[in-house]
Amino acid sequence: MILFKTADLTHYFGGLRALSHFNIELNPGELVGLIGPNGAGKTTAFNLISGIYKPTSGSIFIDNLDITGLPAHRINRLGISRTFQNIRLFHDMSCIDNIKVASRMCLDYGLFSSLFHLPSFWRQEHRLDDYCYELLKMLGLHHYANLRAASLPYGQQRRLEIARALATQPKLLLLDEPAAGMNPAETRELIQTILWIKKEFKLTILIIEHNMHVIMNISERILVMDFGETIAAGQPDKIRSDPLVVAAYLGKMEEHAPRNP
Amino acid sequence: MFAKEHGIHLQKLILVIGIFIALQAIMGGLARERAFQYYVRIYLLIEINIILTASLSFINGHTGQFSLGHAGFMAIGAYSSVMITTVLPRLIMGSALNTGSWESHAIFIFSIFIGGGAAGLFGLIIGFPSLRLRGDYLAIVTLAAGEVIRALLRFSDFLGGPRGIPGIPKFAGCVYIGLFFMLSIWIMRNIVFSHFSRGYIAVRDNELAASCMGINTTFQKVSAFIVGAFFAGIAGGLFAHMSQYINPDNFGFLKTLDILIFLYVGGSRTLAGCIVGAGLFTLVPEGLRLVNIENWRMVIYPLGLIVVMRFRMNGIMGSREFGFLTPWKYKEMLLKRGKP
Numbered sequence: 001m002i003l004f005k006t007a008d009l010t011h012y013f014g015g016l017r018a019l020s021h022f023n024i025e026l027n028p029g030e031l032v033g034l035i036g037p038n039g040a041g042k043t044t045a046f047n048l049i050s051g052i053y054k055p056t057s058g059s060i061f062i063d064n065l066d067i068t069g070l071p072a073h074r075i076n077r078l079g080i081s082r083t084f085q086n087i088r089l090f091h092d093m094s095c096i097d098n099i100k101v102a103s104r105m106c107l108d109y110g111l112f113s114s115l116f117h118l119p120s121f122w123r124q125e126h127r128l129d130d131y132c133y134e135l136l137k138m139l140g141l142h143h144y145a146n147l148r149a150a151s152l153p154y155g156q157q158r159r160l161e162i163a164r165a166l167a168t169q170p171k172l173l174l175l176d177e178p179a180a181g182m183n184p185a186e187t188r189e190l191i192q193t194i195l196w197i198k199k200e201f202k203l204t205i206l207i208i209e210h211n212m213h214v215i216m217n218i219s220e221r222i223l224v225m226d227f228g229e230t231i232a233a234g235q236p237d238k239i240r241s242d243p244l245v246v247a248a249y250l251g252k253m254e255e256h257a258p259r260n261p
Numbered sequence: 262m263f264a265k266e267h268g269i270h271l272q273k274l275i276l277v278i279g280i281f282i283a284l285q286a287i288m289g290g291l292a293r294e295r296a297f298q299y300y301v302r303i304y305l306l307i308e309i310n311i312i313l314t315a316s317l318s319f320i321n322g323h324t325g326q327f328s329l330g331h332a333g334f335m336a337i338g339a340y341s342s343v344m345i346t347t348v349l350p351r352l353i354m355g356s357a358l359n360t361g362s363w364e365s366h367a368i369f370i371f372s373i374f375i376g377g378g379a380a381g382l383f384g385l386i387i388g389f390p391s392l393r394l395r396g397d398y399l400a401i402v403t404l405a406a407g408e409v410i411r412a413l414l415r416f417s418d419f420l421g422g423p424r425g426i427p428g429i430p431k432f433a434g435c436v437y438i439g440l441f442f443m444l445s446i447w448i449m450r451n452i453v454f455s456h457f458s459r460g461y462i463a464v465r466d467n468e469l470a471a472s473c474m475g476i477n478t479t480f481q482k483v484s485a486f487i488v489g490a491f492f493a494g495i496a497g498g499l500f501a502h503m504s505q506y507i508n509p510d511n512f513g514f515l516k517t518l519d520i521l522i523f524l525y526v527g528g529s530r531t532l533a534g535c536i537v538g539a540g541l542f543t544l545v546p547e548g549l550r551l552v553n554i555e556n557w558r559m560v561i562y563p564l565g566l567i568v569v570m571r572f573r574m575n576g577i578m579g580s581r582e583f584g585f586l587t588p589w590k591y592k593e594m595l596l597k598r599g600k601p
Contacts (some may be wrong), residue, residue: 050473076475088470090463092530092580101459102474114455115448121455122590129594145598168475 003028003204004080004172009058011044018044019228022058024206026172031198031205033219033236035212037248040225042208043085046174050082051075062172081170083161085177085208091150095141095160098149099132103167132167138200139163139193155186159193166201173197175207179214187211191218216240224248263596270589277585281443289435303547305435305503308442309496310539314523315449315532316492321521322529323458324485325465326391327400330407331493331520333387334380336512337410338494339501340420342369342376346502347429348420360430369432373441373498380494381487383410388486392479407517414509425508426501433502441499445492450532450586452488461485526569528576533583538576542566 002025009022019041026032034042047053049060051072059068067075090098113121136142139159144152149160158178165173178194179187191214198205209215215222215236222239224232226248232239239245288304291297313335320328346369347357358365390402415423452458460481463471472478501507527538545565549558569577 052469052473071477071479072469072472073475073477076473082473084470084473088467090466090470092466093459093462097459097462101456101463101471101476109456114457115451117451117454117588117590125590126594133598142598146595164474 001028002026004062005060006045006049007059007061009045009048009060010056011041011048011053012056017228019048022048022225022228022230024223026204026206028171028204029198029202031194031207031218031220033215033222034206034208034225035210035215035222035239036225036231039227040248041228042225043176044228045225046082046176046206046208049075050080050174076168076170079169079171080174081165081168081172082174083158083165083176083178085180087154087157087161089149089157089161089164091148093149094146095149095152096129096132096136096145098160098164099135099167100128102164103128103132103135103169135163135167139166139197155182155189158182158190162193162197166197170203172204172206175205175209177208177210179209179211187214190214194218263593266592266596267589270584270592274585281439285435285439292435301435302503303543305433305438307540307543308438309500309503310520310523310543311536312442312445312492312496312499313520314527314535314539315446316489316496317520317524318489318529318532318535319449319452319461319485319492320489321524322531322534323453323461323465324482326482326485327396328387328391328403328486328489329400329514329517329521330387330403330405330410331489332512332514332516333407333410334383334490334493335497335500335516336414336509337383337490338373338376338380338497339507339512340376340414340426340497341379341494342372342498343426343429343501343507344420345372345375346432347426357428357430360432365430366432369430369437369502373495373502376498377491377494380497381491384486384488384490385483387490388483391482391486404514404517407512408514411509411512414512421508423509425506425511427506429501429505429507431502431505433499438499438503441495445495446532446536446586449488449492450588453532454588454591457481457484457488522566524576526566526576528573528578528580530575530580531578531582532586533581534576534578536583537578541577 005025006022009019010017011019022045034045036042044053048055051070051074054069059066061067062078062080065078067078090101093101109121109124133142133145136145139162141156141160141163144156149157152160162175162178175194179190182190194205195218197203207215207219219236221234222236223230224239224242224245231244231248232242288301292301313331317328317331320326350356350358358368387403387406391399394402414420420426460476463474463476464478464481468478523539523542524535526542527536528534546558546562549561573579
């Protein structure tokens with residue numbers, strides 16, 4: 001059974017083709033890497049999938065449900081959550097509030113109950129509080145629960161973003177360069193975290209990453225993009241030696257000046 | 262759990278409510294003396310201004326939409342309630358409601374809520390542009406919408422045109438304004454400490470991330486406008502029945518500007534900020550009238566604003582909330598995990 005797929009997803013920015021005929025199929029529980037040089041269209045693909053952009057053509061399915069063109073919050077509620085390349089936390093809220101606001105589906109008190117703070121309101125708020133605190137604890141962030149999100153160290157902000165994405169209870173998690181700007185120790189820790197949440201929350205993960213150490217270690221499959229096209233796909237070992245991939249990253253020999261002039 | 266902290270919290274709450282009731286009683290007593298009516302009026306204006314400022318804080322403070330049409334919402338509330346207590350009774354019975362009978366008091370209370378509701382409806386209408394516009398552009402659209410409301414009121418002969426409506430029965434004295442003040446603050450407090458407000462702040466902090474985390478940003482923005490407009494309408498209705506005379510120019514851009522100043526000077530993100538801002542900066546210009554410095558009054562007041570904004574950029578209160586306005590159950594949640 002296929003959890004998620006896109007069919008010929010294409011997107012233009014004016015006359016510029018940022019993404020063309022992007023096809024991907026994800027099985028439940030898979031961890032797939034998406035790599036490519038800068039400007040290859042990886043983040044555009046993420047933005048299309050999560051509903052920030054509407055695709056020029058093509059369609060997106062999750063659980064065989066066509067979600068093309070739905071608003072971002074609907075797509076999120078259907079089970080796709082993401083993190084961002086440049087951290088986009090709700091920086092003025094406390095860490096736990098960041099989680100609470102994302103996990104809104106746990107709440108079903110009505111308008112009336114929240115206007116007058118009826119007992120059912122506080123019962124649910126306390127339940128939500130416990131749930132969010134547990135989630136923070138799982139990711140080792142519970143010491144920061146009441147601190148402003150902006151005051152966290154960089155690595156922890158990245159973790160908090162992952163926690164927030166998990167709070168929406170997704171089936172598919174999109175990670176956009178989670179290791180960007182991290183030192184080797186933080187990166188190692190991040191790899192452990194990603195593998196652990198995948199198992200714990202039974203997630204399917206699609207990950208963009210420039211750090212080859214990360215991508216080669218955790219991905220089961222890799223898709224390589226360049227100039228909006230998918231140029232290769234397969235196991236990490238195969239990708240490593242693919243001539244097209246090498247050419248995309250390092251350039252082709254013939255195009256440059258000869259080695260011995 | 263936390264019996265000691267709960268005790269302190271209750272003590273503070275009772276103290277604040279006690280002081281408030283005592284103040285209300287004193288003002289209610291003074292209102293009978295002609296010599297003190299000016300001071301009572303300032304006191305009641307402060308309460309109305311606090312409601313107005315707190316209502317604007319939902320739009321400009323929490324949700325981060327820059328709206329400049331707040332006096333328009335107030336006008337809708339004022340005219341709607343006056344229509345019920347004054348204009349229609351004059352048409353039907355030949356005179357406005359008299360303040361003697363209990364039926365007319367019931368109609369007055371009803372009319373205030375109708376005023377709030379009508380303003381809320383306008384909030385819904387004006388909130389829709391906010392879906393596509395942001396920042397300066399939204400400011401201009403809301404400014405225009407507020408002015409359109411005023412212009413329409415100037416047009417309508419039915420509502421007195423530019424001359425306004427005189428002879429509104431004086432329903433809103435210390436009792437009603439005090440009661441509506443308490444009720445409004447309490448309900449706004451409840452909204453601030455609920456899931457709605459978290460959604461508002463998420464939209465302000467990062468709209469894109471909010472929508473990707475399943476928050477319906479459309480709903481959040483429009484509902485912020487509705488809540489803000491509703492309470493502005495309540496304040497408008499109270500203002501009309503306190504001052505006994507309204508005209509469209511009461512609700513011009515200068516009124517909006519006043520509310521904006523209260524909001525940003527006090528601190529736009531908490532109720533504490535609204536209370537301090539509106540309270541202090543309604544008092545200061547009036548207080549300066551007492552010390553005999555004539556024209557310097559309007560120099561000192563803006564200078565005060567500059568000084569406050571220079572040293573406290575996020576307003577006097579910043580992001581602090583009064584302890585007594587924080588619900589105990591919320592404090593309990595923080596205590597349970599140990600203070601940060």
